[in-house]
Amino acid sequence: MAILEVEHLNKNFERTEVLKDISFSLEKGQVLSIIGSSGSGKTTLLRCLNFLERPGGGKIRVNGETLFDAEDPSTMQESEIRKKRLHFGLVFQSFNLFPQYTALGNVMLAKELLAKAQPDYKARRKEIHSEIEKEAKSLLTQMGLEDRMENYPHQLSGGQCQRVAIARALALKPDILCFDEPTSALDPELTGEVLKVIKGLADQETTMIIVTHEMAFARDVSSQVIFMDDGRILEQGMPEQVFENPTEERTKQFLSRYTQG
Amino acid sequence: MELILEQFPVVIQSLNIGFIQTLKLFFVTLLGAVPLGLIISFGSMSRFRPLSYLTKIIVWIVRGTPLMIQLLIIYYFPGLVLDNPIWGGGESGRFLAASVAFIFNYACYFSEIYRGGIQGVPKGQEEAGLVLGMTRSQIFFRITLLQMIKRIVPPMSNEIITLVKDTSLARIIALQEIIWAGQAFLKGSQGISGAIWPLFFTAVYYLIFNGILTVLLGQLEKKLDYFR
Numbered sequence: 047m048a049i050l051e052v053e054h055l056n057k058n059f060e061r062t063e064v065l066k067d068i069s070f071s072l073e074k075g076q077v078l079s080i081i082g083s084s085g086s087g088k089t090t091l092l093r094c095l096n097f098l099e100r101p102g103g104g105k106i107r108v109n110g111e112t113l114f115d116a117e118d119p120s121t122m123q124e125s126e127i128r129k130k131r132l133h134f135g136l137v138f139q140s141f142n143l144f145p146q147y148t149a150l151g152n153v154m155l156a157k158e159l160l161a162k163a164q165p166d167y168k169a170r171r172k173e174i175h176s177e178i179e180k181e182a183k184s185l186l187t188q189m190g191l192e193d194r195m196e197n198y199p200h201q202l203s204g205g206q207c208q209r210v211a212i213a214r215a216l217a218l219k220p221d222i223l224c225f226d227e228p229t230s231a232l233d234p235e236l237t238g239e240v241l242k243v244i245k246g247l248a249d250q251e252t253t254m255i256i257v258t259h260e261m262a263f264a265r266d267v268s269s270q271v272i273f274m275d276d277g278r279i280l281e282q283g284m285p286e287q288v289f290e291n292p293t294e295e296r297t298k299q300f301l302s303r304y305t306q307g
Numbered sequence: 308m309e310l311i312l313e314q315f316p317v318v319i320q321s322l323n324i325g326f327i328q329t330l331k332l333f334f335v336t337l338l339g340a341v342p343l344g345l346i347i348s349f350g351s352m353s354r355f356r357p358l359s360y361l362t363k364i365i366v367w368i369v370r371g372t373p374l375m376i377q378l379l380i381i382y383y384f385p386g387l388v389l390d391n392p393i394w395g396g397g398e399s400g401r402f403l404a405a406s407v408a409f410i411f412n413y414a415c416y417f418s419e420i421y422r423g424g425i426q427g428v429p430k431g432q433e434e435a436g437l438v439l440g441m442t443r444s445q446i447f448f449r450i451t452l453l454q455m456i457k458r459i460v461p462p463m464s465n466e467i468i469t470l471v472k473d474t475s476l477a478r479i480i481a482l483q484e485i486i487w488a489g490q491a492f493l494k495g496s497q498g499i500s501g502a503i504w505p506l507f508f509t510a511v512y513y514l515i516f517n518g519i520l521t522v523l524l525g526q527l528e529k530k531l532d533y534f535r
Contacts, residue, residue, distance in 0.1 A: 131437065131440055134438070138435065143435075144432065145534040160440060198533065200535040215438075218439060
Protein backbone atom coordinates (compact mmCIF):
# COMPACT_ATOMS: atom_id res chain seq x y z
CA MET A 47 0.00 0.00 0.00
CA ALA A 48 1.18 3.49 -0.78
CA ILE A 49 2.42 5.49 2.19
CA LEU A 50 1.16 8.73 0.61
CA GLU A 51 -1.78 9.29 -1.68
CA VAL A 52 -2.64 12.71 -2.99
CA GLU A 53 -5.86 13.03 -4.96
CA HIS A 54 -7.11 15.93 -7.07
CA LEU A 55 -5.43 18.60 -4.96
CA ASN A 56 -6.30 22.19 -5.84
CA LYS A 57 -5.08 25.45 -4.43
CA ASN A 58 -5.87 29.06 -5.27
CA PHE A 59 -4.26 32.25 -4.07
CA GLU A 60 -6.93 34.88 -4.58
CA ARG A 61 -7.85 34.21 -8.20
CA THR A 62 -4.65 32.54 -9.30
CA GLU A 63 -4.76 28.76 -9.51
CA VAL A 64 -1.43 27.54 -8.17
CA LEU A 65 -2.22 23.85 -8.02
CA LYS A 66 -4.52 22.20 -10.52
CA ASP A 67 -5.77 18.70 -9.95
CA ILE A 68 -2.58 17.23 -8.47
CA SER A 69 -2.68 13.45 -7.97
CA PHE A 70 0.18 11.13 -7.19
CA SER A 71 1.19 8.43 -4.77
CA LEU A 72 4.39 7.37 -3.11
CA GLU A 73 5.54 4.01 -1.77
CA LYS A 74 7.36 3.59 1.51
CA GLY A 75 11.12 3.96 1.15
CA GLN A 76 10.86 5.70 -2.21
CA VAL A 77 12.25 9.06 -3.18
CA LEU A 78 10.12 11.40 -5.26
CA SER A 79 11.73 14.39 -6.92
CA ILE A 80 9.64 17.28 -8.11
CA ILE A 81 11.19 19.43 -10.80
CA GLY A 82 9.90 22.36 -12.78
CA SER A 83 10.49 26.06 -13.23
CA SER A 84 9.93 28.66 -10.53
CA GLY A 85 6.28 29.43 -9.98
CA SER A 86 5.12 26.04 -11.20
CA GLY A 87 3.63 25.22 -7.79
CA LYS A 88 6.26 22.83 -6.42
CA THR A 89 6.78 24.68 -3.17
CA THR A 90 3.06 25.24 -2.67
CA LEU A 91 2.50 21.52 -3.05
CA LEU A 92 5.01 20.78 -0.28
CA ARG A 93 3.46 23.47 1.90
CA CYS A 94 0.03 21.90 1.43
CA LEU A 95 1.38 18.51 2.49
CA ASN A 96 2.81 20.12 5.62
CA PHE A 97 -0.42 21.99 6.34
CA LEU A 98 1.21 25.38 5.96
CA GLU A 99 -1.34 26.07 3.21
CA ARG A 100 -4.85 24.76 3.09
CA PRO A 101 -5.79 23.24 -0.27
CA GLY A 102 -9.07 24.31 -1.82
CA GLY A 103 -9.93 20.81 -2.91
CA GLY A 104 -8.74 17.23 -2.88
CA LYS A 105 -7.55 14.61 -0.45
CA ILE A 106 -4.32 13.71 1.31
CA ARG A 107 -3.93 10.21 2.76
CA VAL A 108 -1.01 8.81 4.71
CA ASN A 109 -0.89 5.08 5.47
CA GLY A 110 -4.52 4.87 4.45
CA GLU A 111 -5.59 7.49 6.99
CA THR A 112 -7.30 10.54 5.50
CA LEU A 113 -5.41 13.57 6.83
CA PHE A 114 -7.11 16.11 4.66
CA ASP A 115 -10.36 16.06 2.76
CA ALA A 116 -11.66 19.34 1.40
CA GLU A 117 -15.20 17.94 1.61
CA ASP A 118 -14.88 17.14 5.30
CA PRO A 119 -14.36 20.16 7.61
CA SER A 120 -13.62 17.87 10.57
CA THR A 121 -10.22 17.17 9.00
CA MET A 122 -9.23 20.81 9.41
CA GLN A 123 -9.32 21.33 13.17
CA GLU A 124 -6.27 23.19 14.43
CA SER A 125 -5.46 20.73 17.22
CA GLU A 126 -5.74 17.77 14.85
CA ILE A 127 -3.66 19.45 12.20
CA ARG A 128 -0.80 19.77 14.66
CA LYS A 129 -0.68 15.99 15.08
CA LYS A 130 -1.09 15.37 11.37
CA ARG A 131 1.84 17.57 10.57
CA LEU A 132 4.06 15.09 12.38
CA HIS A 133 3.58 12.58 9.56
CA PHE A 134 5.65 14.99 7.48
CA GLY A 135 8.96 16.70 8.02
CA LEU A 136 9.98 19.78 6.09
CA VAL A 137 13.43 21.12 5.34
CA PHE A 138 13.27 24.71 4.15
CA GLN A 139 15.30 26.43 1.49
CA SER A 140 16.44 29.06 4.02
CA PHE A 141 16.98 26.53 6.86
CA ASN A 142 14.89 28.49 9.38
CA LEU A 143 16.97 27.31 12.29
CA PHE A 144 16.15 28.87 15.65
CA PRO A 145 19.02 31.33 16.18
CA GLN A 146 18.90 31.35 19.98
CA TYR A 147 19.45 27.59 20.25
CA THR A 148 22.62 25.64 19.57
CA ALA A 149 22.69 23.01 16.83
CA LEU A 150 21.87 20.41 19.47
CA GLY A 151 19.16 22.62 20.97
CA ASN A 152 17.53 23.02 17.56
CA VAL A 153 17.35 19.28 17.11
CA MET A 154 16.05 18.61 20.63
CA LEU A 155 13.50 21.40 21.13
CA ALA A 156 10.40 20.01 19.41
CA LYS A 157 10.95 16.52 20.74
CA GLU A 158 11.22 17.82 24.30
CA LEU A 159 8.06 19.87 23.95
CA LEU A 160 6.23 16.81 22.67
CA ALA A 161 7.62 14.72 25.53
CA LYS A 162 6.22 17.20 28.04
CA ALA A 163 2.74 16.25 26.94
CA GLN A 164 3.34 12.61 27.94
CA PRO A 165 1.67 11.56 31.18
CA ASP A 166 4.83 10.07 32.67
CA TYR A 167 7.01 13.07 31.83
CA LYS A 168 7.36 14.40 35.36
CA ALA A 169 8.38 11.06 36.81
CA ARG A 170 10.88 10.19 34.07
CA ARG A 171 12.05 13.68 33.22
CA LYS A 172 15.80 13.11 33.37
CA GLU A 173 15.61 9.79 31.62
CA ILE A 174 13.51 11.22 28.80
CA HIS A 175 15.80 14.20 28.46
CA SER A 176 18.91 12.07 28.14
CA GLU A 177 17.21 9.77 25.63
CA ILE A 178 16.30 12.75 23.47
CA GLU A 179 19.79 14.17 23.80
CA LYS A 180 21.36 10.87 22.85
CA GLU A 181 19.21 10.56 19.74
CA ALA A 182 19.86 14.16 18.75
CA LYS A 183 23.60 13.70 19.13
CA SER A 184 23.59 10.56 17.04
CA LEU A 185 21.58 12.34 14.32
CA LEU A 186 24.03 15.24 14.26
CA THR A 187 26.92 12.78 14.12
CA GLN A 188 25.23 11.06 11.21
CA MET A 189 25.12 14.49 9.53
CA GLY A 190 28.88 14.87 10.13
CA LEU A 191 28.42 17.58 12.73
CA GLU A 192 29.78 15.85 15.84
CA ASP A 193 32.08 18.77 16.67
CA ARG A 194 29.51 21.45 15.86
CA MET A 195 26.77 20.50 18.32
CA GLU A 196 27.32 23.39 20.71
CA ASN A 197 27.58 26.03 17.98
CA TYR A 198 24.85 28.55 17.30
CA PRO A 199 23.47 28.81 13.77
CA HIS A 200 25.29 32.08 13.03
CA GLN A 201 28.58 30.29 13.74
CA LEU A 202 27.85 27.63 11.10
CA SER A 203 28.21 27.64 7.34
CA GLY A 204 25.10 27.40 5.17
CA GLY A 205 25.78 23.75 4.45
CA GLN A 206 26.19 22.98 8.13
CA CYS A 207 22.98 24.88 8.93
CA GLN A 208 21.06 22.87 6.38
CA ARG A 209 22.41 19.62 7.83
CA VAL A 210 21.29 20.72 11.29
CA ALA A 211 17.87 21.46 9.79
CA ILE A 212 17.76 17.95 8.31
CA ALA A 213 18.68 16.44 11.68
CA ARG A 214 15.99 18.58 13.31
CA ALA A 215 13.35 17.26 10.91
CA LEU A 216 14.55 13.66 11.31
CA ALA A 217 14.39 13.89 15.11
CA LEU A 218 10.61 13.61 14.99
CA LYS A 219 10.81 10.50 12.78
CA PRO A 220 8.38 11.69 10.12
CA ASP A 221 6.87 9.16 7.73
CA ILE A 222 7.76 11.38 4.83
CA LEU A 223 10.56 13.92 4.77
CA CYS A 224 10.07 16.85 2.43
CA PHE A 225 12.82 19.10 1.07
CA ASP A 226 12.03 22.48 -0.42
CA GLU A 227 14.97 23.35 -2.66
CA PRO A 228 17.41 22.42 0.11
CA THR A 229 20.48 23.64 -1.74
CA SER A 230 19.17 26.74 -3.49
CA ALA A 231 20.51 29.07 -0.80
CA LEU A 232 23.96 27.45 -0.86
CA ASP A 233 26.97 28.09 -3.00
CA PRO A 234 28.09 25.17 -5.20
CA GLU A 235 30.82 24.07 -2.81
CA LEU A 236 28.39 23.63 0.05
CA THR A 237 25.68 22.09 -2.10
CA GLY A 238 27.65 18.86 -2.40
CA GLU A 239 27.80 18.17 1.33
CA VAL A 240 24.04 18.58 1.71
CA LEU A 241 23.25 16.42 -1.31
CA LYS A 242 25.57 13.73 0.06
CA VAL A 243 23.60 13.66 3.29
CA ILE A 244 20.29 13.39 1.41
CA LYS A 245 21.73 10.61 -0.73
CA GLY A 246 22.74 8.82 2.46
CA LEU A 247 19.14 9.05 3.69
CA ALA A 248 17.89 7.67 0.40
CA ASP A 249 20.23 4.71 0.75
CA GLN A 250 18.66 4.03 4.15
CA GLU A 251 15.26 3.98 2.42
CA THR A 252 13.94 7.15 3.99
CA THR A 253 10.72 8.14 2.25
CA MET A 254 11.36 11.57 0.79
CA ILE A 255 9.89 14.20 -1.48
CA ILE A 256 12.49 16.54 -2.87
CA VAL A 257 11.78 19.76 -4.70
CA THR A 258 15.01 20.59 -6.46
CA HIS A 259 16.76 22.29 -9.33
CA GLU A 260 19.70 19.87 -9.11
CA MET A 261 18.81 17.71 -12.11
CA ALA A 262 21.77 15.33 -11.95
CA PHE A 263 21.06 14.73 -8.30
CA ALA A 264 17.34 14.20 -8.86
CA ARG A 265 18.09 11.68 -11.53
CA ASP A 266 20.55 9.82 -9.36
CA VAL A 267 18.58 9.71 -6.13
CA SER A 268 14.95 9.38 -7.17
CA SER A 269 12.72 6.40 -7.67
CA GLN A 270 10.10 8.65 -9.21
CA VAL A 271 10.15 12.08 -10.83
CA ILE A 272 7.35 14.57 -11.31
CA PHE A 273 7.66 17.49 -13.70
CA MET A 274 5.34 20.34 -12.80
CA ASP A 275 4.37 23.22 -15.00
CA ASP A 276 1.86 25.97 -14.33
CA GLY A 277 0.33 24.19 -11.33
CA ARG A 278 -0.10 20.85 -13.11
CA ILE A 279 1.74 17.58 -13.14
CA LEU A 280 2.80 17.43 -16.74
CA GLU A 281 4.93 14.36 -16.64
CA GLN A 282 5.49 11.62 -14.13
CA GLY A 283 7.59 8.48 -14.13
CA MET A 284 10.89 6.76 -13.46
CA PRO A 285 13.87 9.14 -13.61
CA GLU A 286 15.29 7.51 -16.76
CA GLN A 287 12.00 7.97 -18.51
CA VAL A 288 11.40 11.59 -17.52
CA PHE A 289 14.98 12.71 -18.09
CA GLU A 290 15.76 10.71 -21.24
CA ASN A 291 12.47 10.20 -22.99
CA PRO A 292 10.14 12.95 -21.92
CA THR A 293 6.87 12.80 -23.81
CA GLU A 294 5.85 16.43 -23.38
CA GLU A 295 7.40 19.19 -25.44
CA ARG A 296 7.43 21.47 -22.36
CA THR A 297 9.49 18.96 -20.39
CA LYS A 298 12.06 18.68 -23.17
CA GLN A 299 12.28 22.44 -23.34
CA PHE A 300 12.76 22.70 -19.57
CA LEU A 301 15.39 19.97 -19.40
CA SER A 302 17.35 21.28 -22.37
CA ARG A 303 18.19 24.43 -20.40
CA TYR A 304 19.97 22.26 -17.87
CA THR A 305 21.80 20.00 -20.27
CA GLN A 306 23.05 22.99 -22.21
CA GLY A 307 24.30 24.35 -18.90
CA MET B 308 27.72 79.97 47.86
CA GLU B 309 27.80 79.86 51.66
CA LEU B 310 24.05 80.15 51.68
CA ILE B 311 23.72 77.18 49.36
CA LEU B 312 25.92 75.07 51.61
CA GLU B 313 23.73 76.01 54.52
CA GLN B 314 20.56 75.11 52.64
CA PHE B 315 22.03 71.92 51.15
CA PRO B 316 21.12 69.33 53.82
CA VAL B 317 17.51 70.50 54.06
CA VAL B 318 17.08 70.62 50.30
CA ILE B 319 18.67 67.21 49.67
CA GLN B 320 16.45 65.58 52.24
CA SER B 321 13.41 67.05 50.57
CA LEU B 322 14.57 66.16 47.07
CA ASN B 323 15.28 62.59 48.17
CA ILE B 324 11.71 62.22 49.33
CA GLY B 325 10.48 63.62 46.03
CA PHE B 326 12.80 61.32 44.08
CA ILE B 327 11.47 58.28 45.88
CA GLN B 328 8.03 59.22 44.59
CA THR B 329 9.52 59.65 41.10
CA LEU B 330 11.11 56.20 41.30
CA LYS B 331 7.90 54.64 42.58
CA LEU B 332 5.95 56.03 39.66
CA PHE B 333 8.67 54.91 37.26
CA PHE B 334 8.79 51.31 38.48
CA VAL B 335 5.03 50.93 38.81
CA THR B 336 4.60 52.23 35.25
CA LEU B 337 7.25 49.89 33.92
CA LEU B 338 5.80 46.89 35.74
CA GLY B 339 2.32 47.63 34.47
CA ALA B 340 3.07 48.86 30.95
CA VAL B 341 5.47 46.08 29.90
CA PRO B 342 2.84 43.28 30.08
CA LEU B 343 -0.13 45.50 29.18
CA GLY B 344 1.74 46.64 26.07
CA LEU B 345 2.05 43.01 24.98
CA ILE B 346 -1.69 42.49 25.34
CA ILE B 347 -2.39 45.66 23.35
CA SER B 348 0.05 44.59 20.63
CA PHE B 349 -1.75 41.24 20.33
CA GLY B 350 -5.00 43.19 20.08
CA SER B 351 -3.73 45.33 17.24
CA MET B 352 -2.34 42.30 15.40
CA SER B 353 -5.52 40.27 15.94
CA ARG B 354 -7.10 38.66 12.90
CA PHE B 355 -10.49 39.54 14.42
CA ARG B 356 -10.99 42.88 12.65
CA PRO B 357 -13.22 44.73 15.16
CA LEU B 358 -10.69 44.06 17.93
CA SER B 359 -7.72 45.20 15.90
CA TYR B 360 -9.55 48.38 14.78
CA LEU B 361 -10.66 49.18 18.32
CA THR B 362 -7.14 48.70 19.64
CA LYS B 363 -5.67 50.83 16.89
CA ILE B 364 -8.12 53.64 17.66
CA ILE B 365 -7.23 53.53 21.35
CA VAL B 366 -3.52 53.60 20.54
CA TRP B 367 -4.12 56.51 18.18
CA ILE B 368 -5.94 58.51 20.87
CA VAL B 369 -3.40 57.77 23.59
CA ARG B 370 -0.39 58.52 21.41
CA GLY B 371 -2.09 61.43 19.72
CA THR B 372 -2.87 63.47 22.84
CA PRO B 373 -0.52 64.92 25.47
CA LEU B 374 0.13 62.75 28.48
CA MET B 375 -0.46 65.84 30.60
CA ILE B 376 -4.05 66.12 29.37
CA GLN B 377 -4.55 62.40 29.96
CA LEU B 378 -3.34 62.83 33.54
CA LEU B 379 -5.76 65.69 34.12
CA ILE B 380 -8.70 63.83 32.59
CA ILE B 381 -8.02 60.61 34.46
CA TYR B 382 -7.58 62.42 37.76
CA TYR B 383 -10.37 64.99 37.58
CA PHE B 384 -12.98 63.48 35.27
CA PRO B 385 -14.47 60.96 37.74
CA GLY B 386 -14.78 63.52 40.55
CA LEU B 387 -15.69 66.72 38.72
CA VAL B 388 -17.86 65.36 35.93
CA LEU B 389 -19.24 62.09 37.22
CA ASP B 390 -19.45 63.20 40.84
CA ASN B 391 -17.65 60.02 41.77
CA PRO B 392 -14.12 60.75 43.03
CA ILE B 393 -12.82 57.20 42.65
CA TRP B 394 -9.19 58.10 43.36
CA GLY B 395 -9.74 59.34 46.91
CA GLY B 396 -7.92 62.35 48.21
CA GLY B 397 -4.37 62.85 49.26
CA GLU B 398 -1.05 61.74 47.86
CA SER B 399 -2.05 58.08 47.55
CA GLY B 400 -5.07 58.94 45.41
CA ARG B 401 -2.96 61.14 43.17
CA PHE B 402 -0.34 58.42 42.88
CA LEU B 403 -2.96 55.88 41.87
CA ALA B 404 -4.41 58.17 39.20
CA ALA B 405 -0.95 59.01 37.90
CA SER B 406 -0.02 55.32 37.76
CA VAL B 407 -3.10 54.48 35.71
CA ALA B 408 -2.46 57.31 33.28
CA PHE B 409 1.23 56.46 32.89
CA ILE B 410 0.72 52.72 32.56
CA PHE B 411 -1.90 53.16 29.89
CA ASN B 412 0.05 55.77 27.99
CA TYR B 413 3.32 53.84 28.01
CA ALA B 414 1.63 50.51 27.28
CA CYS B 415 0.41 52.02 24.01
CA TYR B 416 3.90 53.13 23.02
CA PHE B 417 5.37 49.79 24.08
CA SER B 418 2.71 47.91 22.10
CA GLU B 419 3.90 49.50 18.87
CA ILE B 420 7.51 48.61 19.65
CA TYR B 421 6.46 45.03 20.41
CA ARG B 422 4.47 44.83 17.21
CA GLY B 423 7.52 45.90 15.24
CA GLY B 424 9.60 43.36 17.15
CA ILE B 425 7.22 40.48 16.59
CA GLN B 426 6.62 41.27 12.94
CA GLY B 427 10.36 41.60 12.45
CA VAL B 428 10.90 37.93 13.31
CA PRO B 429 10.98 36.10 9.97
CA LYS B 430 7.83 34.16 9.09
CA GLY B 431 10.01 31.09 8.55
CA GLN B 432 10.60 30.83 12.29
CA GLU B 433 6.92 30.31 12.98
CA GLU B 434 6.60 27.92 10.05
CA ALA B 435 9.57 25.87 11.24
CA GLY B 436 7.89 25.62 14.63
CA LEU B 437 4.57 24.62 13.08
CA VAL B 438 5.99 21.82 10.96
CA LEU B 439 7.72 20.51 14.08
CA GLY B 440 4.32 20.12 15.70
CA MET B 441 4.59 23.00 18.16
CA THR B 442 1.56 24.86 19.44
CA ARG B 443 1.15 28.59 18.83
CA SER B 444 2.01 29.39 22.40
CA GLN B 445 5.09 27.17 22.36
CA ILE B 446 6.21 28.95 19.22
CA PHE B 447 5.69 32.33 20.86
CA PHE B 448 7.40 31.57 24.15
CA ARG B 449 10.17 29.27 22.91
CA ILE B 450 11.03 30.83 19.58
CA THR B 451 9.59 34.26 18.84
CA LEU B 452 9.78 35.94 22.25
CA LEU B 453 13.53 35.98 22.74
CA GLN B 454 14.18 37.07 19.16
CA MET B 455 11.64 39.83 19.64
CA ILE B 456 13.23 40.92 22.94
CA LYS B 457 16.60 41.14 21.21
CA ARG B 458 15.08 43.37 18.56
CA ILE B 459 13.24 45.67 20.93
CA VAL B 460 15.92 46.34 23.54
CA PRO B 461 17.34 49.45 21.80
CA PRO B 462 13.97 51.18 21.14
CA MET B 463 12.69 50.14 24.57
CA SER B 464 15.78 51.64 26.21
CA ASN B 465 14.87 54.90 24.57
CA GLU B 466 11.30 54.81 25.85
CA ILE B 467 12.36 53.80 29.34
CA ILE B 468 14.75 56.72 29.63
CA THR B 469 12.03 59.05 28.39
CA LEU B 470 9.70 57.60 31.01
CA VAL B 471 12.10 58.53 33.81
CA LYS B 472 11.86 62.16 32.75
CA ASP B 473 8.14 62.05 31.88
CA THR B 474 7.27 61.17 35.48
CA SER B 475 7.78 64.87 36.21
CA LEU B 476 4.50 65.55 34.36
CA ALA B 477 2.65 64.04 37.32
CA ARG B 478 3.09 67.25 39.26
CA ILE B 479 0.24 68.70 37.14
CA ILE B 480 -2.06 66.78 39.49
CA ALA B 481 0.13 67.81 42.43
CA LEU B 482 1.92 64.51 42.81
CA GLN B 483 4.91 65.38 44.98
CA GLU B 484 7.70 64.04 42.82
CA ILE B 485 11.20 65.48 42.68
CA ILE B 486 10.55 68.57 40.55
CA TRP B 487 7.60 69.45 42.72
CA ALA B 488 9.92 69.13 45.71
CA GLY B 489 12.55 71.34 44.10
CA GLN B 490 10.03 73.96 43.07
CA ALA B 491 8.74 74.22 46.64
CA PHE B 492 11.90 76.07 47.67
CA LEU B 493 11.17 78.75 45.10
CA LYS B 494 7.78 79.48 46.61
CA GLY B 495 8.99 78.95 50.13
CA SER B 496 9.32 75.82 52.23
CA GLN B 497 11.09 74.89 55.47
CA GLY B 498 12.37 78.44 55.91
CA ILE B 499 13.88 78.61 52.42
CA SER B 500 12.26 80.74 49.73
CA GLY B 501 13.31 82.27 46.45
CA ALA B 502 15.96 79.57 45.90
CA ILE B 503 16.08 78.34 42.31
CA TRP B 504 19.12 76.08 42.61
CA PRO B 505 17.17 73.15 44.16
CA LEU B 506 15.04 73.03 41.03
CA PHE B 507 18.11 73.02 38.82
CA PHE B 508 19.75 70.44 41.04
CA THR B 509 16.97 67.90 40.38
CA ALA B 510 18.57 67.37 36.94
CA VAL B 511 21.50 65.66 38.67
CA TYR B 512 19.14 63.01 40.05
CA TYR B 513 17.70 62.28 36.62
CA LEU B 514 21.11 62.21 35.04
CA ILE B 515 22.58 59.75 37.51
CA PHE B 516 19.55 57.46 37.44
CA ASN B 517 19.45 57.45 33.65
CA GLY B 518 23.16 56.74 33.62
CA ILE B 519 22.57 53.62 35.71
CA LEU B 520 19.70 52.54 33.44
CA THR B 521 21.79 53.07 30.32
CA VAL B 522 24.51 50.80 31.70
CA LEU B 523 22.01 48.10 32.74
CA LEU B 524 20.16 48.14 29.42
CA GLY B 525 23.48 48.08 27.60
CA GLN B 526 24.41 44.96 29.53
CA LEU B 527 21.12 43.33 28.58
CA GLU B 528 21.81 44.12 24.95
CA LYS B 529 25.24 42.54 25.26
CA LYS B 530 23.81 39.47 26.96
CA LEU B 531 21.57 38.84 23.95
CA ASP B 532 24.55 39.12 21.63
CA TYR B 533 25.17 35.38 21.72
CA PHE B 534 22.81 34.82 18.81
CA ARG B 535 21.89 36.68 15.68
